[in-house]
Amino acid sequence: MCGIVGYIGQEKASDVVIKGLERLEYRGYDSCGITFYNPEESKFITNKDTGRVAKLLNDNHYPDNNHLAIGHTRWATHGVANHQNTHPHYSMSERFVIVHNGVIDNHKELTFKYLHDYEFRSETDTEVIVNLIEEFAKKISVVEAIRKTISLLDGSYALLVIDTNDTDRIYAVKNKSPLLIGESDKGIVLGSDVLAFVNYADYYYLLEDNSVITVERIKDKFVFEIFDTIGLKIGKPEKHPMDFVTDELDKAGFEHYMLKEISEQPTVVRKIMSEYMVDNKLRVSPDIKAMFHQVERVYILAAGTSYHAGLIGKIYFEEIAKIPAEVFIASEFAYNEPLIEPKSVFVLISQSGETADLRACLMNVKEQGFKTLSITNVPTSTLAREADATLNIYAGTEIAVASTKAYVGELAVLAILARSLSIQHSLDLVYEMSRAAVAMENIVDKRDYIHEVVQQTIKGEHCFYIGRGIDYFVALEAALKLKEITYIHTDGLAAGELKHGPMALIEKDVPVIAIISQDHINNNTRSNLEEAKAREAKPLVISLENTSKGNDDIVLMDVHRLLSPLITIIPAQLIAYYKALDLGVDIDKPRNLAKSATVE
Ligand code: F6R
Secondary structure (H helix, E strand, C coil): CCEEEEEEECCCHHHHHHHHHHHCHHHCCCEEEEEEEECCCCEEEEEEEECCHHHHHHCCCCCCCCCEEEEEEECCCCCCCCCCCCCCEECCCCCEEEEEEEEECCHHHHHHHHCCCCCCCCCCCHHHHHHHHHHHCCCCCHHHHHHHHHHHCCEEEEEEEEECCCCCEEEEEEEECCCEEEEECCEEEEECCHHHHCCCCCEEEECCCCEEEEEEEECCEEEEEEECCCCCEECCCCEEECCCCHHHHCCCCCCCHHHHHHHCHHHHHHHHHHHHEECCEECCCHHHHHHCCCCCEEEEEECHHHHHHHHHHHHHHHHHHCCCEEEEEHHHHCCCCCCCCCCEEEEEEECCCCCHHHHHHHHHHHHCCCEEEEEECCCCCHHHHHCCEEEECCCCCCCCCCCCHHHHHHHHHHHHHHHHHCCCCCCCHHHHHHHHHHHHHHHHHCHHHHHHHHHHHCCCCEEEEEECCHHHHHHHHHHHHHHHHHCCEEEEEEHHHHHHCHHHHCCCCCEEEEEECCHHHHHHHHHHHHHHHCCCCEEEEEEEHHHCCCCCCEEECCCCHHHHHHHHHHHHHHHHHHHHHHHCCCCCCCCCCCCCCCCC
């Protein structure tokens, strides 16, 4: 979702900002822009339009000695993706320039109350913010005007603001949308994700909500200060070195990040095993175990792929740990809370750790005094920091918008958590996970075969995945993968439900893909597939060695039945990948989607 980057320093500021925006491209966007100070013309210049960041760089001139810039990638929320709605936005007199990540819920009321004399050039809520700053700065200092503005805003926002009368300062604000500061001897960089700082910062700082930041050049030094919303100076937060592996950010010879990330999944499982291994057992820390002491029910909250991992997490909690569990889509739970048992623990699953729907839930349940545990791939993320405790999935940076390795990472950590909480389950997780990693490798190695299967089977505009029990939950994730990167309409169905309505959509050659990893429902799912075949559907079976029959199309190595989702999802990810490849669509950045959904 929207990404922001700002820089002031000795490097060519437009390069730092544009390279930073490129690093944030994975979040998903449909337009982008930059404002920088051009010393050749002694004025601020803005370049912006729909399309890719590369165009922003290639179609425009940036003098070498520009030292201050702010930029933005926009994922449309208020107003379509067009030139006018693209950030940066100017105030009416063009004194102030702003980029904004987030959503302002009361922008209409604020316009009506304070800005009736203002003309607006876009349909965005952001223009209201910049005009409020302009209005208030007529009577008070700029920083006071910013503080007054944010005191009126309802919603989420990370902002970078430039006063065009001042070529040596960027103002920034963070509330509910991500914003971090990066620092090097050469300058200060601001951005929505630490990835934007790669090559331009040695250290980074995480910011708390309601921080107001000034970044400025003082003589030949570049410094930042952080204030609260009433103007009191806050000490600098903890400094983190930029020591993560930048190799992760390259495609390592793969044509797409998605294929690279699919291939990394066995390594992710092994990495998780090494991180959670204690005395030859896979365990979470005693503090986290203690959170579940006498727990009556676990509530799992998540969105999208992480929600699908959560559905399997429920099975793990109930079958392995014998703790009742419920799973909710975060955006539903946030505004339709069920009756909650007093001794409940909330487990929030999120690859990014920034999903706004989930954060809204976290705030609600924390306020009610419930214990919260987040499971994320980004230990510095908002959810990791704000939950009572957090578990890292160690999947490494996931760049492709379609989540793959984070899903298996979430499953593996959920299994470890459930096993740690179980009193006497016989599951030997070290042995079973090691076997699963081998089975995962085996199917990744056979990916060319999956490509052939795709070319023979996946045709037309509709597709169905079916399964029962744990396979049904994998079918949901498999369908999400196919639809999000190929744009083929795909549903994941409980196999038994096919005849209760969806069968009406089955006609000649519609692919129906059955996932069959569980012995006790093997025949039932096969019967449902037969019913689809009788309507001339094109069947495809993904099974394990011990559930396979006759001519099953994709037969995977056997693994423990509870760990089968780690394996059965891989052919489905590859089916999606190869179909998208054959269709020639943008695999890593599917249309309309954002990697990090930072608005509710
Ligand atoms: C699908 C996908 C999304 C995310 C969802 C939640 O491939 O990536 O469905 O799973 O937006 O994101 P996180 O896990 O970051 O909270």
